Amino acid sequence: MGDNLQDCLGLVLRFSRELENGDVVFPTSTAVSARLLAALNDPDMHLQQAARIIQTEPLVATRIISLANSAMAAGARQLADVPSALLRVGLNAARVVALLVVTKQLLRAPALHSHKALAAELWQRSAYLAALCRVIAMRMTRVNPDEALYAGLAHNLGQFYLLSRAAEKPEMLEQSKLFAKLLYGYPAIITRPLLTKLQIPTRIIEAVTIQGRAAAIPPQNLYDVVALARLLTPQAGPGSEPAVADAAEFSEIEVIRDCIASAGEDLDGTLRMLHA
Known part of the structure; x- marks a missing residue:
């Protein structure tokens, strides 16, 4: 023991x-999302720049659009693009989504099966x-x-x-x-x-x-x-x-x-x- x-x-x-x-050292599946998360944490990040970065990671982009269209969001009109979704939910919510994606990718790493x-x-x-x-x-x-x-x-x-x-x-x-x-x-x-x-x-x-x-x-x-x-x-x-x-x-x-x-x-x- x-x-x-x-x-x-x-x-x-x-x-x-x-x-x-x-x-x-991140699993391959997590590395891209982790870099995106680090970029979003830049205190000088603005919405337009964040939208461009988020669109390079489809999983994060999809989840942000989904969040913007969910019951937790205030708007009623259904959105289909990252800039509009980001404008609705804000940068703090986008960072939450990116961190959530990183966490779940770590959770689902093949080595943990x-x-x-x-x-x-x-x-x-x-x-x-x-x-x-x-x-x-x-x-x-x-x-x-x-x-x-x-x-x-x-x-x-x-x-x-x-x-x-x-x-x-x-x-x-x-x-x-x-x-x-x-x-x-x-x-x-x-x-x-x-x-x-x-x-x-x-x-x-x-x-x-x-x-x-x-x-x-x-x-x-x-x-x-x-x-x-x-x-x-x-x-x-x-x-x-x-x-x-x-x-x-x-x-x-x-x-x-x-x-x-x-x-x-x-x-x-x-x-x-x-x-x-």
């Missing part, structure tokens, strides 16, 4: 060092956390809901990356329980350099990687939104116990629970969009 633990931890640290050195259960469990938890971020931001703060959703998706991207890279070493994934502990126990050392490489804004990186600081209730900023969503996210999606055992220490946590309970339609709608 000791040797297996050291081997798994060594693998995590190796990937972390590679990321710190700027060496990001024999480890679908672990990948599916991670995705269920990630989607629920991201949806909670959006609902908490929308109902209780002035934080942009799309930015909160983006942060929620970014929260576990390092774990998806680690899982896809670990598939290069099948003997590591065979130690499924041990690897799962490492997957959930050391996310920040992978997530921070990965998000930095993808040019995700510093405020989002800080919100999703800083842990241990108490969240304000009611939430005041993006960090509070992510921290509370993490606290209330079940280990494998709705129906299991919260990931954080000491939820009772938050004397006002029931305020957040009541808010989420009253926002069932918004939560379900966001989850449907993420799982589509």
Whole structure:
């Protein structure tokens, strides 16, 4: 057991060092979408430029048009082109879509076919956390809901990356329980350099990687939104116990629970969009 633990931890640290050195290794199916995501994160990006870039990646383009035509969008007229769709949903939503595509491509990497259960469990938890971020931001703060959703998706991207890279070493994934502990126990050392490489804004990186600081209730900023969503996210999606055992220490946590309970339609709608 000791040797297996050291081997798994060594693998995590190796990937972390590679990321710190700027060496990001994505599956072929993910590389194009990852470059698009990094481009969209440019703070000087404008809608016309973004539309041109998005049209080079059909999967992202299709999803943005679909989002613009969905029930979650305010407009009624059906759209069929990226510039019009982007004008309707905005750049923040486009970044969410690009990050969602990258995450799902990592999830569906061929190397993970024999480890679908672990990948599916991670995705269920990630989607629920991201949806909670959006609902908490929308109902209780002035934080942009799309930015909160983006942060929620970014929260576990390092774990998806680690899982896809670990598939290069099948003997590591065979130690499924041990690897799962490492997957959930050391996310920040992978997530921070990965998000930095993808040019995700510093405020989002800080919100999703800083842990241990108490969240304000009611939430005041993006960090509070992510921290509370993490606290209330079940280990494998709705129906299991919260990931954080000491939820009772938050004397006002029931305020957040009541808010989420009253926002069932918004939560379900966001989850449907993420799982589509």
